[in-house]
Amino acid sequence: MxxxxxxxxxxxxxxxxxxxxxxxxxxxxxxxxxxxxxxxxxxxxVDVAGADRLVVVNRVSIIQPLPLAYRDRLARIPGVTQVTFANWFGGVYQDERNFFPQFAIDRETYRQMYPEFVIPDDQWQAFLGDKEGAVVGAALAERFKWKLGDRIPIKGTIFAGSWEFNVRAIYKGRRVQDDETQFWFRWDYLDERKQFRKGNVGWYTVRIDDPDSAVRVVKAIDEQFANSPAETKTDTEKAFAASWVKQMGxxxxxxxxxxxxxxxxxxxxxxxxxxxxxxxxxxxxxxxxxxxxxxxxxxxxxxxxxxxxxxxxxxxxxxxxxxxxxxxxxxxxxxxxxxxxxxxxxxxxxxxxxxxxxxxxxxxxxxxxxxxxxxxxxx
Amino acid sequence: MGPSGSGKTTLLNLLGGLDVPSEGSVTVAGDEITRMSARKLTAWRARHVGFVFQMYNLIPVLTAFQNVELPLLLTGLSKAERRRHVETALTVVGLTDRMRHYPRQLSGGQEQRVGIARAIVADPTFLLCDEPTGDLDRRSADEVLDLLGRLAGEYGKTILMVTHDPLAAERAQVVLHLEKGVLVDTVTAGRAR
Structure with a gap:
């Protein structure tokens, strides 16, 4: 020096x-x-996408639904070990500027499919026991100062009407990049109240036994539903997330x-x-x-x-x-x-x-x- | 000595290894410096030559101490050793009380003495002085010439000086006269040859 x-x-x-x-x-x-x-x-x-997860959407467009009946047929395809599904809700909380993603989820399988989101067991049980229950990300709860037991009114835009949910659980991501801004509620509640497309879901997520067999399983899934009224388009979760990014330019x-x-x-x-x-x-x-x-x-x-x-x-x-x-x-x-x-x-x-x-x-x-x-x- | 354009500074530059001749060779104290690589010549210059310039050429953002220390940065001396050497050099030129001053805070004569301290701090074999009093008033010029005289007399330094100043030339043991690049006269201790 x-x-x-x-x-x-x-x-x-x-x-x-x-x-x-x-x-x-x-x-x-x-x-x-x-x-x-x-x-x-x-x-x-893209970064947080699971290597062993595939996303199955309607071949026409993601806004077109898929029948709930596909769940069992997907589970029987060789290489598939787990299936869950969800639906985009698209409601407004107080003001349109308060955007956050809301998903109606399958309460039986969603948590197992996404182990990167950590939810205390007692809170999860409380969610399962309340048809109007909701699980919110920690960042989302912090943003609106929500706490367990709060009642959250959301105005439906796709599924019209006034919806109210009880915060029953707050999840945290295991990694810093995990999204903690999501709002989940029970799909059965949505299906019960909605006026159209009953018995349909937005998309499926399936877990496969070996990431190296993804190409084979993707092909098998799409062949399974070829020439049906709701043909599928399957991608790895990473490719699916990347296609969303590409849509924005x-x-x-x-x-x-x-x-x-x-x-x-x-x-x-x-x-x-x-x-x-x-x-x-x-x-x-x-x-x-x-x-x-x-x-x-x-x-x-x-x-x-x-x-x-x-x-x-x-x-x-x-x-x-x-x-x-x-x-x-x-x-x-x-x-x-x-x-x-x-x-x-x-x-x-x-x-x-x-x-x-x-x-x-x-x-x-x-x-x-x-x-x-x-x-x-x-x- | 010699008129402008006679080649005095060029000769000094050649002897100091700052310039290379278009033909011929230069041998200084037994070293043929024209055969040295650039790297070797740089090292030779650092070891053997101390330069004193007419315009002092101190680094304006460095203190007198730091300016004098510059040549020592190239040596393996420790910080404490460098400090000791710098203080010694500044003592020789009589500027220990100005070591924290920047060049702009010094008079012309003091700046030139810092320049001389920088030239002698690494104990070079000889000093090359290019009109060291050319930019000074008479009194400061005399102080600088006295100092150079002491360096030659007390410390045994070989000093080669280019000057237009007859009073400076009077102090030299040997005076060489150049004209148009040719050595025309040599005067040793008052005797022309």
Whole structure:
């Protein structure tokens, strides 16, 4: 670290310029952090999908139902070990802005199918014993300050009418990325009250004995129901979640494009700033070389200055992004998984360092190649 | 000595390994520096040469202490050893009370003395001084010349100095006159040859 003060004093000679350059990195890395959060929010369903679960929907569209009678036929298909089903409800709690996903679930099988959601046994029993019972995610309960025993009125939009539920259980995810914003209630209650399509479900989820046999089981399921009034389309849970993301547009491409433009601009701005800084110090760099510092040392010195600015600015930006995410989803439920993981922070820092390195290379190279006598002649 | 454009600074640069001749070779104290690789020449310069510039060329964002310490960063000396060497060099030039000052807080003469301290701190074989009094008033110039005289007399340093100043030249043991790149006269202790 005996050269540390050389780097720092050079950076602090033009405090405003250094602050602005570091600020550019901070803004870019803040944006990177937020983009990573948004990407993660959209990808969350894909990331947490079970490798051994398949989703069976109506071939025409997911909004078309499937008969309840398919449950037993699915269970008999070789490779299928478990079957559950659910229905999208789509109700409104108090205000349309209070969006959260509501599912009517099969009370007998749903919990076993999704062991990543942890529910205390006594609460689950209370749910099973109450036809109007509901299970809510911990984040959802926190958002609306719900507690066990609260009565929740929800206005049906697909299934018209005023529905009321009793909070009987609160689930938590085992992993940080598990969605804790869902609202479940009993499918039998929905089927009993709804006025149309009785005896139908929204989709099935089946567990298979071996993820490697997914292709075979998918084919077997869809063949089983081919040429029936309700043909099926089966996918792995991961592919199913990914298809949802794709419906909203190519998020990945959008984020990559925005990120690339921002970082390329940052590279040019920082490179130009460092080139100016080197030009201003031509004589000093020549003196360093005259007293015995090598070309390589000058090269590393200039690059180190850029990398330090990049690291500090990038760190500040990512820190601010992390702080921003700690406040939770700002969209009111559209991005339930609003979280900046450590891996994204590490990637952001690495990216900042790489940009810093690239931005510093050309000015550093020209500094290292300075001819001492030429540089000393300049005024 | 010599008129502008006579090649004084070029000669100094060649001797210090800052420049390379378009033809011929340069041998300094037995080392043919024109045959050295860039890396080797840099190391040779760090070991054998101390530069004193007309414009002082101190790093403005470093204190006098830090400027003098620069050549020592290239050595394996510990921080405490470096401090001792720097303080010794600053004592020799009479600036121990200014070691925490930045160049902008020093007078021209003091800046040049810091430059000399930087040149001698690593105990080089010889000093190359390019018009060291060219930017100073008479009094400061005399102080600097006195200092260089002491370095030669008391510390046995070999000093090669380019100057336009006849008073500075008077103090030299040998005066070389250049014109248009040619050595035209050599004067040793007042005797022309």
């Amino acid at each position: 005996k050269y540390g003060h050389l780097i720092l004093t050079n950076l602090f000679r033009k405090k405003t310029r250094t602050a602005l350059t570091a600020g550019s990195f901070a803004v870019a890395l803040f944006l990177f952090g937020i983009l990573a959060v948004v990407r993660g929010a959209f990808q969350q369903g 190519n998020i990945e491409l959008l984020i990559t494009t925005i990120g690339s433009v921002v970082f390329f601009t940052l590279l040019l701005v920082t490179g130009n700033t460092m080139a100016i800084a080197v030009r201003e110090r031509t004589r000093e760099l020549a003196v360093l070389k005259a007293v015995g510092f090598s070309d390589g040392f000058v090269l590393v010195l200039v690059i180190a200055e850029t990398v330090v600015v990049a690291a500090v600015g990038g760190g500040v930006g990512l820190g601010l992004a992390k702080l921003f995410t700690l406040r939770g989803d700002p969209t009111g439920g559209l991005l339930p998984f609003f979280y900046l993981p450590a891996s994204a922070i590490a990637s952001g820092l690495a990216l900042a360092l790489v940009v810093g390195l690239l931005a510093g290379i050309l000015p550093a190279f020209s500094a290292s190649r300075l001819r001492i006598v030429d540089a000393l002649r300049r005024i």
